[in-house]
Structure formats: structure tokens, C-alpha cells
Amino acid sequence: MANNVYFEDVSVGDKLPEWSRKTDFMNWNRYAAVNDEFVYIHMDDEAGRKGLNEQGAFGMGNLRYAYIVNALQSWIGDEAEVREIGCQFRAINQKNDVLTVVGTVTATEVVDGEHRITLDIDVVNQKGEPTCPGHAIVAVPSRAA
């Protein structure tokens, strides 16, 4: 279904459906391959430890950002648009972490005729620790249109 969410059906406080990935070299290497992001700290445990992460190699911030995009797009559907994402990388993505994108609607408004939903977002690990707090804005269709 192309349209999953209509503006009128969303309220402040609504939760973004959770979107999760268990991350390890299978995810990181594929991302390195498409983004030409071959950096030793993401590929080699010894390099990761030299980079002051005791557990070794760790995941790319850019991939975590992509997971935020995926979570939003999965929620709103193919025909709606991710309009803005802002975030800060606050914690490391360790090997075998289960990352879950979470979000809460903080505002709904019409801007220049576009029906926008603003959310607080984060990517939490399996311990519930926030790793990437921020916000997002999506543009969705209106039932009135």
C-alpha cells in the first residue's frame, strides 16, 4: 500500500512503529560496499580497539541514519515523503547490537499547503540506551485532498 498514514489520523503523542536491525559485519560490509566507506575501525576489531572502543570494530553512523530513514518511510509509505531528519550520534553501535528506531509525534501542522508531522526520534540499543536522539519531519497526504 502506497499511502499508510493520513494527516488527520495522526495525533501528538502517537508512537512511530518500531523498526529494528541486529547489526554486525553482514550489515556493515554491505553498507561499506555501496557507500565506499572502508574504514578500518568499521572493519577490524584491532583497529576498533586502537580507536578506543574496547569491544573492537563498530558500526557506521551513516548506516544508523539510514535506519531512521527506513523506519520513517516504512511508516508513511512510498508516496509520502521524509522532509527532514536531525540527529546527534551519542553512542557507539557495537557488533551484534539490536538497534531500534523509536519516535513520538510532537506536532502536526500545515506548512505551505503541505501536511507535516514532526516527531522526536532516537535509535536505542537492546539495553534501551539512546544512541542517536533527534527529530524528524514527514509530509503525508490529507484525506481532504
Next chain:
Amino acid sequence: MSEQAEPETLVTADMIERKGVWGEPRVSPPVSESDIRKWAIAVYWPETPPAIFWDAAYAAGTRWASTIAPPDFNPFAWPIVTKKPKSAPEPAAQGEVKTRKLRGMNGGQVETYGVPMRAGDVITARNRLRDWEERQTRLGHTLFTYSELEWRNQDGELIKRRVSTAIRY
């Protein structure tokens, strides 16, 4: 009479000169369907990515009328790296700004998206130092610099604008 201390600043002359000045643009190779498909597979792994990124028949029935790229798709990946000619501009002309050698950290980013990228698009990127501010933090005197990256397609439409914050102290 006691000597008055110079006000502390981490702002360099180069920053002042470069503020608001766009660097030389970079142009991507044409985006291909295969680039988009592989990107989508990677960021959705191990699940099958949404059809809008790889199934032309499905995408033809959407408002986009063709497959599109995920907003985070990078058309500048895998550049051909050649030896820099002597006439090549210095880094500052590409939008890089000389700052003092300080400790630093990534302060995050905000990306605003316009139209989606599609196969055949050629994307032009340009950067500039947009602004900065200095203030006292728990790290001491701290400089926050805001750099702006803009991507437009071959029709001049905005693809995205990224404002990145660098923290130096």
C-alpha cells in the same frame, strides 16, 4: 593600570573570509538503477527493500511514476581518484575551511529533503561555512561551526540540504 586580556576566540581569519562563500561544485556520475538497488539492499539487509526502490512496474503506478532512491542515497560514492593536477584549487576553494588545530567532535546534522533522486540524475554538490558561534561549555571555551552542503539535480531542483555542526574546544 592592569593590562586588559584579549578576548578569547577560536575563530580564524580563514573562517571569516570563507563565511557564506560557496566552494567549487562537485558533479556526480549519473545515478543508475543498479546503484539505487544495491544501496537499498544494503540499508534494508537482511530484509527485501521496498519495491519503490527497484521494481519499475510497481513504481510506475505510484505518484513518482518511476523507481526512486532512498533519501540517504549517496551518488558521490566511488569517485574516480586521480592524481591532483598542479592547477587544482586548494582545499579552501572546495568549501573546506582552515580552523585551528583543536580537539573536536561531531555535533550532529540536520538534513532537509526536496525532490527524490532517480536513475539518470546527475547531482551537483556545493559546500560552504554558513555560520558559527562561540560560548562557554563544560569543555571550556567552545566553537560551534555550522557547515552547509547542498545537492541539486540537473534541473536545479533541491535534493537535500545538510547543516552539520562541528564542535571544537
